[in-house]
Amino acid sequence: MAKAPCLNGVKVGVFALQGAVQRHAEALDALGAEAVAVRTPEDLAGIDAIVLPGGESTTMSQLLVTSGVFEPLAARLADGLPAFGTCAGMILLAREVLDGRPDQRSFGVVDVSVRRNAFGRQVDSFETDLAVDGLAGGDFPAVFIRAPVVERVGRGVEVLAAVRDRPVLCRQGPVLIAAFHPELSGDLRLHQRFLVEL
Protein backbone atom coordinates (compact mmCIF):
# COMPACT_ATOMS: atom_id res chain seq x y z
CA MET A 1 0.00 0.00 0.00
CA ALA A 2 1.23 3.49 -0.79
CA LYS A 3 2.35 5.59 2.14
CA ALA A 4 -0.05 8.27 3.24
CA PRO A 5 2.13 11.41 3.11
CA CYS A 6 -0.03 13.31 5.60
CA LEU A 7 0.97 10.81 8.28
CA ASN A 8 4.68 11.41 8.00
CA GLY A 9 5.94 12.59 11.36
CA VAL A 10 2.95 11.27 13.29
CA LYS A 11 4.27 9.34 16.27
CA VAL A 12 2.17 6.50 17.54
CA GLY A 13 3.15 4.78 20.78
CA VAL A 14 2.65 1.03 21.06
CA PHE A 15 2.55 -0.29 24.61
CA ALA A 16 5.35 -2.81 24.38
CA LEU A 17 5.91 -4.54 27.73
CA GLN A 18 3.67 -7.44 26.77
CA GLY A 19 1.54 -8.57 23.88
CA ALA A 20 1.33 -8.60 20.10
CA VAL A 21 3.45 -5.52 19.49
CA GLN A 22 5.48 -6.16 16.35
CA ARG A 23 2.71 -6.49 13.79
CA HIS A 24 1.05 -3.31 15.05
CA ALA A 25 4.34 -1.45 14.69
CA GLU A 26 4.75 -2.80 11.16
CA ALA A 27 1.22 -1.74 10.19
CA LEU A 28 1.77 1.77 11.54
CA ASP A 29 5.14 2.11 9.80
CA ALA A 30 3.66 0.82 6.54
CA LEU A 31 1.07 3.59 6.71
CA GLY A 32 3.72 6.26 7.13
CA ALA A 33 3.41 6.84 10.87
CA GLU A 34 6.31 6.32 13.25
CA ALA A 35 5.70 3.53 15.77
CA VAL A 36 7.34 4.19 19.14
CA ALA A 37 7.65 1.40 21.72
CA VAL A 38 6.25 2.53 25.07
CA ARG A 39 7.85 0.87 28.07
CA THR A 40 8.47 3.78 30.43
CA PRO A 41 6.66 7.02 31.30
CA GLU A 42 9.34 8.92 29.32
CA ASP A 43 8.33 7.05 26.15
CA LEU A 44 4.97 8.83 26.26
CA ALA A 45 6.59 12.17 25.50
CA GLY A 46 5.80 13.39 22.03
CA ILE A 47 3.38 10.65 20.99
CA ASP A 48 0.28 11.71 19.09
CA ALA A 49 -1.68 8.51 19.72
CA ILE A 50 -1.28 5.12 21.35
CA VAL A 51 -1.99 1.51 20.47
CA LEU A 52 -2.70 -0.98 23.23
CA PRO A 53 -2.16 -4.40 21.66
CA GLY A 54 -3.60 -7.80 22.35
CA GLY A 55 -1.99 -9.99 24.98
CA GLU A 56 -3.11 -10.76 28.49
CA SER A 57 -4.98 -7.86 30.01
CA THR A 58 -4.31 -8.91 33.61
CA THR A 59 -0.55 -9.02 32.98
CA MET A 60 -0.65 -5.83 30.95
CA SER A 61 -2.53 -4.09 33.74
CA GLN A 62 0.13 -5.17 36.21
CA LEU A 63 2.98 -4.10 33.93
CA LEU A 64 1.35 -0.74 33.25
CA VAL A 65 1.33 -0.11 36.99
CA THR A 66 4.80 -1.45 37.83
CA SER A 67 6.40 0.41 34.90
CA GLY A 68 4.86 3.67 36.08
CA VAL A 69 3.12 4.11 32.72
CA PHE A 70 -0.44 3.70 34.00
CA GLU A 71 -0.95 7.08 35.69
CA PRO A 72 0.68 9.33 33.05
CA LEU A 73 -1.04 7.42 30.26
CA ALA A 74 -4.38 7.73 32.08
CA ALA A 75 -3.78 11.49 32.24
CA ARG A 76 -2.96 11.68 28.52
CA LEU A 77 -6.07 9.64 27.67
CA ALA A 78 -8.20 11.91 29.85
CA ASP A 79 -6.76 14.81 27.84
CA GLY A 80 -8.02 13.22 24.63
CA LEU A 81 -5.03 11.19 23.39
CA PRO A 82 -6.36 9.03 20.53
CA ALA A 83 -6.06 5.32 21.32
CA PHE A 84 -6.60 2.05 19.49
CA GLY A 85 -7.06 -0.95 21.77
CA THR A 86 -7.19 -4.42 20.32
CA CYS A 87 -8.35 -7.49 22.25
CA ALA A 88 -6.59 -7.16 25.64
CA GLY A 89 -6.08 -3.51 24.67
CA MET A 90 -9.82 -3.12 24.31
CA ILE A 91 -10.26 -4.51 27.84
CA LEU A 92 -7.74 -1.97 29.14
CA LEU A 93 -9.68 0.95 27.66
CA ALA A 94 -13.13 -0.15 28.85
CA ARG A 95 -15.10 1.44 31.68
CA GLU A 96 -16.04 -1.95 33.17
CA VAL A 97 -14.31 -5.34 32.95
CA LEU A 98 -16.38 -8.47 33.61
CA ASP A 99 -14.66 -11.74 34.51
CA GLY A 100 -11.50 -9.81 35.20
CA ARG A 101 -9.14 -10.25 38.11
CA PRO A 102 -10.15 -8.19 41.13
CA ASP A 103 -6.93 -6.16 40.96
CA GLN A 104 -7.13 -5.63 37.20
CA ARG A 105 -7.21 -1.99 36.21
CA SER A 106 -8.57 -0.28 33.13
CA PHE A 107 -8.50 3.29 31.84
CA GLY A 108 -12.26 3.57 31.49
CA VAL A 109 -12.18 5.91 28.49
CA VAL A 110 -14.80 4.00 26.50
CA ASP A 111 -18.17 3.64 28.20
CA VAL A 112 -18.61 -0.07 27.61
CA SER A 113 -18.67 -3.19 29.75
CA VAL A 114 -16.52 -5.94 28.26
CA ARG A 115 -16.47 -9.58 29.24
CA ARG A 116 -13.12 -11.34 28.99
CA ASN A 117 -12.83 -14.60 27.02
CA ALA A 118 -16.48 -14.24 26.09
CA PHE A 119 -16.67 -16.42 23.02
CA GLY A 120 -16.36 -19.63 25.04
CA ARG A 121 -13.80 -22.37 25.05
CA GLN A 122 -14.74 -24.24 21.90
CA VAL A 123 -14.43 -21.14 19.82
CA ASP A 124 -11.54 -19.52 21.68
CA SER A 125 -10.05 -18.56 18.34
CA PHE A 126 -11.73 -18.04 15.02
CA GLU A 127 -11.60 -15.89 11.93
CA THR A 128 -14.56 -14.18 10.35
CA ASP A 129 -15.29 -11.62 7.66
CA LEU A 130 -16.65 -8.61 9.42
CA ALA A 131 -18.93 -5.97 7.93
CA VAL A 132 -17.57 -2.69 9.31
CA ASP A 133 -19.67 0.46 9.20
CA GLY A 134 -18.29 2.93 6.71
CA LEU A 135 -15.24 0.86 5.74
CA ALA A 136 -14.66 0.88 2.00
CA GLY A 137 -13.35 -2.20 0.25
CA GLY A 138 -15.59 -4.92 1.66
CA ASP A 139 -15.56 -7.05 4.78
CA PHE A 140 -12.61 -6.99 7.14
CA PRO A 141 -10.87 -10.31 7.90
CA ALA A 142 -11.01 -10.39 11.69
CA VAL A 143 -8.96 -12.80 13.81
CA PHE A 144 -10.39 -13.47 17.28
CA ILE A 145 -8.10 -15.03 19.88
CA ARG A 146 -9.64 -15.66 23.30
CA ALA A 147 -11.50 -12.50 22.55
CA PRO A 148 -13.57 -10.29 24.81
CA VAL A 149 -16.98 -9.01 23.82
CA VAL A 150 -18.85 -5.83 24.55
CA GLU A 151 -21.89 -6.53 26.72
CA ARG A 152 -23.03 -3.00 27.45
CA VAL A 153 -22.68 0.07 25.29
CA GLY A 154 -23.05 3.49 26.88
CA ARG A 155 -24.29 6.66 25.27
CA GLY A 156 -21.74 8.23 23.01
CA VAL A 157 -20.30 4.89 21.95
CA GLU A 158 -20.65 4.03 18.29
CA VAL A 159 -20.84 0.34 17.36
CA LEU A 160 -19.01 -0.20 14.07
CA ALA A 161 -19.20 -3.99 13.81
CA ALA A 162 -20.78 -6.93 15.60
CA VAL A 163 -20.53 -10.72 15.64
CA ARG A 164 -23.67 -12.65 16.47
CA ASP A 165 -25.26 -9.34 17.45
CA ARG A 166 -22.50 -8.63 19.94
CA PRO A 167 -20.44 -5.48 19.36
CA VAL A 168 -16.77 -6.18 18.57
CA LEU A 169 -15.63 -2.85 17.12
CA CYS A 170 -16.61 0.42 18.79
CA ARG A 171 -15.55 4.02 18.90
CA GLN A 172 -15.99 6.74 21.45
CA GLY A 173 -14.48 10.06 20.46
CA PRO A 174 -10.83 9.48 19.57
CA VAL A 175 -10.74 5.94 21.00
CA LEU A 176 -11.24 2.86 18.86
CA ILE A 177 -11.59 -0.61 20.39
CA ALA A 178 -11.58 -3.97 18.62
CA ALA A 179 -12.21 -7.36 20.23
CA PHE A 180 -10.08 -8.96 17.50
CA HIS A 181 -6.53 -8.64 16.15
CA PRO A 182 -6.59 -6.33 13.09
CA GLU A 183 -2.78 -6.39 12.93
CA LEU A 184 -2.69 -10.12 12.13
CA SER A 185 -4.63 -10.17 8.88
CA GLY A 186 -2.33 -7.96 6.82
CA ASP A 187 -5.28 -5.66 6.11
CA LEU A 188 -4.28 -2.14 7.10
CA ARG A 189 -7.66 -0.46 6.71
CA LEU A 190 -8.53 -0.20 10.40
CA HIS A 191 -5.10 1.18 11.34
CA GLN A 192 -5.46 3.59 8.46
CA ARG A 193 -8.90 4.68 9.60
CA PHE A 194 -7.59 5.20 13.12
CA LEU A 195 -4.69 7.30 11.83
CA VAL A 196 -6.67 9.47 9.45
CA GLU A 197 -9.13 10.28 12.20
CA LEU A 198 -6.37 11.57 14.50
Ligand code: GLN
Ligand atom coordinates in the same frame (compact mmCIF):
# COMPACT_ATOMS: atom_id res chain seq x y z
N1 GLN B 1 -8.11 -13.17 26.88
C1 GLN B 1 -7.17 -12.10 26.94
C2 GLN B 1 -7.42 -11.20 28.14
O1 GLN B 1 -8.34 -11.33 28.82
C3 GLN B 1 -7.18 -11.28 25.67
C4 GLN B 1 -6.73 -12.12 24.51
C5 GLN B 1 -6.04 -11.35 23.44
O2 GLN B 1 -5.63 -10.21 23.59
N2 GLN B 1 -5.80 -12.03 22.33
O3 GLN B 1 -6.68 -10.32 28.38
